[in-house]
Each structure stands twice: as structure tokens, then as C-alpha cells.
Amino acid sequence: WRNHGSAEFQAQFSAKQAKKGRKGGLISDSSHGGKARSATYSDLRQEALKLHIQGMKQKDIALKLNVSDRTIRTWIKKRKVQA
Known part of the structure; x- marks a missing residue:
């Protein structure tokens, strides 16, 4: 743990995280x-x-569209907020 504060470790960690982020973004379309x-x-x-x-x-x-009634309430509520 004492090495985690070093500049070298931080640079390697940042590079590794950036690589993971690029990979995840391409895979998940996030x-x-x-x-x-x-x-x-x-x-x-x-x-x-x-x-x-x-x-x-x-x-x-909700029954007709095969979604939960909570989903319907959320959709309607969001629409009222936008309007």
C-alpha cells in the first residue's frame, strides 16, 4: 500500500483504468x-x-403492454414533468 501514492503507480493505474473504460464503452454502448x-x-x-x-x-x-404498473406510473410522471 505504501507504493500507491507514487507517481509511477498513479500513471500505471490511470492507464489501466482508461483502457478498461474504452473497452467497456465499446462493448456495452454505455x-x-x-x-x-x-x-x-x-x-x-x-x-x-x-x-x-x-x-x-x-x-x-400495464397488463395490456406487459410491463409493471410501477413502470407505467414512472412513464406518465416523467411525461407530466416534461410537459
Whole structure:
């Protein structure tokens, strides 16, 4: 542990972490901040909001779209905040 404060160790550690970061970013597509995964639910969100506007209950929307009712509440809440 006494060597962890040395400049040489810090340089090696930084280089190793940077290499891991580049590798992880390419593999997981995390450089987009989760947008890639989020985009897969875009159609479901739009459908949920449409059904909500039509007056359907959140629990019924969740059953119809095969997602949790908590997810529906979150989507609707986020939409109200944006509007």
C-alpha cells in the first residue's frame, strides 16, 4: 500500500483504468448514457401515454403492454414533468 501514492503507480493505474473504460464503452454502448436501451421502449411509452389520455387505468395499461404498473406510473410522471 505504501507504493500507491507514487507517481509511477498513479500513471500505471490511470492507464489501466482508461483502457478498461474504452473497452467497456465499446462493448456495452454505455457512451450513450442508456439511450440505446431506452429507445427500445419508446413505442411502448407512446402507447401507454395514448391509453392514459384515453382514460384507461394504469394497472390495465400495464397488463395490456406487459410491463409493471410501477413502470407505467414512472412513464406518465416523467411525461407530466416534461410537459
